[in-house]
Amino acid sequence: NQDVYTPQQYQQKINALAPIFRQLQADIIGCQEIWDEQALIDLCRAAGLNDYHVTVPLASNQPDSPLTQGRGAIGTPSVGLVSRFEIINTQLLTQMPAIALLDVPDVGLYQQFNRPPLIADIRLPNGMVVTVIVAHLKSKRACFLRDENGSLLEDMNDPDIRVRAKLRSLCMRAAEAASIRISIIERLHHTREPLILLGDMNDVTGSVTTQLMT
Numbered sequence: 001n002q003d004v005y006t007p008q009q010y011q012q013k014i015n016a017l018a019p020i021f022r023q024l025q026a027d028i029i030g031c032q033e034i035w036d037e038q039a040l041i042d043l044c045r046a047a048g049l050n051d052y053h054v055t056v057p058l059a060s061n062q063p064d065s066p067l068t069q070g071r072g073a074i075g076t077p078s079v080g081l082v083s084r085f086e087i088i089n090t091q092l093l094t095q096m097p098a099i100a101l102l103d104v105p106d107v108g109l110y111q112q113f114n115r116p117p118l119i120a121d122i123r124l125p126n127g128m129v130v131t132v133i134v135a136h137l138k139s140k141r142a143c144f145l146r147d148e149n150g151s152l153l154e155d156m157n158d159p160d161i162r163v164r165a166k167l168r169s170l171c172m173r174a175a176e177a178a179s180i181r182i183s184i185i186e187r188l189h190h191t192r193e194p195l196i197l198l199g200d201m202n203d204v205t206g207s208v209t210t211q212l213m214t
Contacts (some may be wrong), residue, residue: 004106012040014046021047021082028122028136029082029124030198032115034059036072040080053087058116077113079118079134079199088129089121093183100178104171105164106145114138117199119183128194130183131187135177135199143168170209173202177212 005013021029021043034040037056044052062142063070081087094116104110117135124130142165145153154161184195203209 014039014043015092016045018046018048018108027084028132028196028198030132031056031080031082032134032200033077034073034080034134037061037078037080038072040082041155044082045082048170049082049084051084052152053083053085054080055087055090055118055120057090057092057118076115079115079136081118081120081132081134083120083122083132085125086123088123091115093133093179095118096175096179097182100175100182102171102175104143104168104175107143107168110172113179114172117180131191131193131195133180133184133195133197133199135176135180135197135201137200138169138172139202140169140173142166143172173209173213177201177209180189181213 019097031040034056037059038061040056040059041054044054056073056078057065057067059073060068060081061070061072062068068074083088094112096111096113102110107128115136117133120132120134122130122132142156142162144156144161144165147153154165156162156165180197184197187195198212201210201213
């Protein structure tokens with residue numbers, strides 16, 4: 001909800017992040033909170049990653065994009081992928097399998113990812129293909145009910161309501177984690193190609209939602 005960056009602020013942000021990307025010396029980077037694909041491209045160029053491939057389908061700035069019509073991410077930021085190796089195929093995991101669906105209190109059946117994971121097939125120099133999944137699961141932030149205009153329908157200061165709001169977030173994150181795991185199982189049943197899961201899972205390693213995916 002903050003104001004759009006001025007050109008100077010934008011460049012300051014790029015200059016601050018570029019050294020981090022350089023220091024990573026990573027072949028593959030999974031990114032979250034991307035509003036505009038071009039911003040990630042600019043960052044990679046500033047970091048000296050000129051030959052790297054960048055894809056953020058749900059934040060594309062290409063006018064011919066069927067997903068964004070060139071407007072970048074709409075409503076919520078997206079996940080993206082930066083790869084030193086060729087990205088030969090991408091798809092988005094949007095719908096959840098029936099076995100992973102949960103009824104979220106006061107919301108109903110949770111059937112779609114809020115931030116769809118990005119699945120990409122990457123060809124390594126030796127010819128091997130690796131599948132990479134970039135995910136950003138629902139945060140632990142309490143999910144309060146709002147109307148269609150975004151106005152609150154609940155008292156955020158009511159401790160009982162806060163418990164229920166956090167329960168909603170947990171249910172959403174669990175359904176997303178289960179859906180990713182089922183997708184991984186399905187892919188590994190049909191191929192011997194390696195698979196890498198990257199992203200912000202919004203929980204600790206030992207949590208149930210994280211363990212669901214491993």
